Amino acid sequence: MSETPKAEAFSENSLRLAEISNPSSEIVHFPADQPLQLDCGGTLAPFSIAYKTYGTLNADKSNAVLICHALTGDQHVANEHPITGKPGWWTTMVGPGKPVDTDKYFVICTNVLGGCMGSTGPSSPNPDTDGVYGPDFPVITIGDMVRAQARLMDHLGIAQLLCVIGGSMGGMQTLEWAAKYKDRVFSAIPIACAARHSSQNIAxxxxxxxxxxxxxxxxxxxxxxxxxxxxxxxxxxxxxxxxxxxxxxxxxxxxxxxxxxxxxxxxxxxxxxxxxxxxxxxxxxxxxxxxxxxxxxxTRAMDYFDLAADHDGVLANAFTGTKTRFCLISFTSDWLFPTEESREIVHALNAVAANVSFVEIETDKGHDAFLLHEPELFDTVSGFLNAAAAKRGIVGDNAGGR
Amino acid sequence: MSETPKAEAFSENSLRLAEISNPSSEIVHFPADQPLQLDCGGTLAPFSIAYKTYGTLNADKSNAVLICHALTGDQHVANEHPITGKPGWWTTMVGPGKPVDTDKYFVICTNVLGGCMGSTGPSSPNPDTDGVYGPDFPVITIGDMVRAQARLMDHLGIAQLLCVIGGSMGGMQTLEWAAKYKDRVFSAIPIACAARHSSQNIAxxxxxxxxxxxxxxxxxxxxxxxxxxxxxxxxxxxxxxxxxxxxxxxxxxxxxxxxxxxxxxxxxxxxxxxxxxxxxxxxxxxxxxxxxxxxxxxTRAMDYFDLAADHDGVLANAFTGTKTRFCLISFTSDWLFPTEESREIVHALNAVAANVSFVEIETDKGHDAFLLHEPELFDTVSGFLNAAAAKRGIVGDNAGGR
Structure with a gap:
């Protein structure tokens, strides 16, 4: 895996280069004989998934929480960002004693497939050339991102996630997980998202x-x-x-x-x-x-997201038979993913008698509210997650090691 | 006034060039000794204002209605556009038997100062060089646009406009007219606009x-x-x-x-x-x-618009002493100029006991609703304008020639 072409190419941008060449994350390389099936019909091989973890996986691997990042996020949820030097993007939410409490849960966040922080994407070396993929990278989908994450979970030996959580595009991944891997998602918190990207958002x-x-x-x-x-x-x-x-x-x-x-x-x-x-x-x-x-x-992956499309346009059918516990959260001033979009998901889940709660949070902060100081958001996530953990039989801290 | 540099420059765009060289509009040239005072402190001379008229000015010049166009509009309100070949941008509103009835009213629309359809703007010849102004054109304001329009009204001998009407940036001009030329505006219809450009719109x-x-x-x-x-x-x-x-x-x-x-x-x-x-x-x-x-x-002129700024931030003070009859119109789904912005203007006008009516029209068409088929808009403009005309003493068609 030659990094040389990239090294030269991003000479303007040495920090990012250094990070891509030597990411300050865990990374799993899936070799050429373990290709990733893609929704476009092709495969991707080899491929890598970079990720960060926080906290400790318990003995029966039942306390894993997957955080899914948004469009321009990455795996650096709760640590200083290696390029910008800024705090992780969700330090308000994830950490010791935080709503997603790393004293209790084993938190994983992957850089999405197609990203640029260590997971395979268009700036990764193209095995068929001397350079990077660039425009020869296949067009990927939210489904592909989640399929790659599932491969990582296989690698980590995590059969079922206690919870999948994400806002915006992270919420789309959360929904995709719940719909496609019903047995692997004990609970899900899709925040400020939609089951399909709207015309305005595509625009x-x-x-x-x-x-x-x-x-x-x-x-x-x-x-x-x-x-x-x-x-x-x-x-x-x-x-x-x-x-x-x-x-x-x-x-x-x-x-x-x-x-x-x-x-x-x-x-x-x-x-x-x-x-x-x-x-x-x-x-x-x-x-x-x-x-x-x-x-x-x-952005293209988000545009293509339409969870109902494979189910004759009936969103409820995407969730038939689900046993996942859902908590949907939206924000009153979010005009990118308005509350109505979350409500449609809630209706679909109700139609299949899913276990679902829904909180619309009053705020003037817009879509970004999910990343900001919103006590009602923290209380909702904390309360829901702890209840899910209790239901799953996880009590106290992970030292209990059930 | 040499057109040669422009002729060569817009070789890619011969239709627009032909139109600029020989506009299918009336045009008034104000010579170098009649400069236009600008809000930036400088002056502009010579300058030209291109305009279209529809209908007939009555004997006492009391039936003139000024239409103010929006950001990318022009003077071609109700005739085929000379470049695009499409119908005028407000044929639904202006014409014989239309809400702004050209059988009764003398309708004027100018290309705004700074525009590119015959009025002086950055693509006009710079008298100090062999070329066009380009970035040497002075930064103009809504106030400057209206000052130039007032000069045209002087030229036409129209002391008072029966009505000034405009949507979006046209509404800003309408408000500016009413605030700065109180005796010259008998009535005003600002549509889908604001008294200052919001942070989001500047963004x-x-x-x-x-x-x-x-x-x-x-x-x-x-x-x-x-x-x-x-x-x-x-x-x-x-x-x-x-x-x-x-x-x-x-x-x-x-x-x-x-x-x-x-x-x-x-x-x-x-x-x-x-x-x-x-x-x-x-x-x-x-x-x-x-x-x-x-x-x-x-766009810069719109950003700079803040009618209250010259009045210690108190919008009402911009309208002190007004005798103009106002009709404000907004649209429920307009998120560029939300209803709340119109309501603030109405409150300011109420504070100075102005004659004001306000209609919020229910529609899902967004800001563009003012340009589209909106029967309630047509009824509102028609009713208000006819009432203003009656109050002004204009009855029947303009053949009456009062």
């Missing part, structure tokens, strides 16, 4: 992809070979997406029409307004930690 | 501008000199903006997750979904009729 993703592809430094996806990076295009894509993660009210509360380090508008195109400065920063800093092709592939 | 505009500026063919705004056009960047900007003009529901109703001329997804990055194909078309076709720098300047 926003398409804008982002077109922004990346419009950048001449994208080089038809072969920027790595050309030793370029579509920095501007990816930054624009991130800016557009970032607006959708917030809410009108949250933006108003944070920024209003406040000016950035000036007393009056400049009658120019500099970032006069704080909201402009903030967005530009979001765009520019994103490029340093994320691969442009991964962005294209993962 | 979306900033994304669009960054998309344009990220295109190397933008050439720091001097694409005209370089004989290029930032087609891809402007198309991405338009795509992002277009989503905000619709609603989640409208997109779902129109497109759902329907595929474009195929039975199954292709596992690729073509426009699998109809909504992608539609958006791409919106982006590509926009470039043929609109100037990229105009897009930057006009």
């Amino acid at each position: 926003f993703h398409e804008v982002g992809r077109q922004a990346v592809m419009a950048d001449p430094d994208w080089c038809q996806g072969r920027y790595d070979d050309e030793k370029k990076l579509p920095r501007k295009g990816l930054a624009v894509a991130r800016m557009a997406a970032h607006i959708t993660y917030l809410s009108d009210q949250a933006l108003y509360r944070k920024f209003g029409r406040n000016l950035q380090d000036r007393d009056a508008v400049t009658f120019g195109f500099d970032a006069d307004f704080q909201v402009e400065s903030y967005l530009r920063h979001q765009g520019v800093s994103f490029v340093d930690r994320f691969d442009a092709n991964s962005y294209l592939y993962i | 979306f505009h900033e994304v669009g501008r960054q998309a344009v500026m990220a295109d190397p063919d933008w050439c720091q705004g001097r694409y005209d000199d370089e004989k290029k056009l930032p087609r891809k960047g402007l198309a991405v900007a338009r795509m992002a903006a277009h989503i905000t003009y619709l609603s989640d529901q409208a997109l779902y109703r129109k497109f759902g997750r329907n595929l474009q001329d195929r039975d199954a997804v292709t596992f690729g990055f073509d426009a699998d979904f109809q909504v992608e194909s539609y958006l791409r078309h919106q982006g590509v076709s926009f470039v043929d009729r609109f100037d990229a720098n105009s897009y930057l300047y006009i």
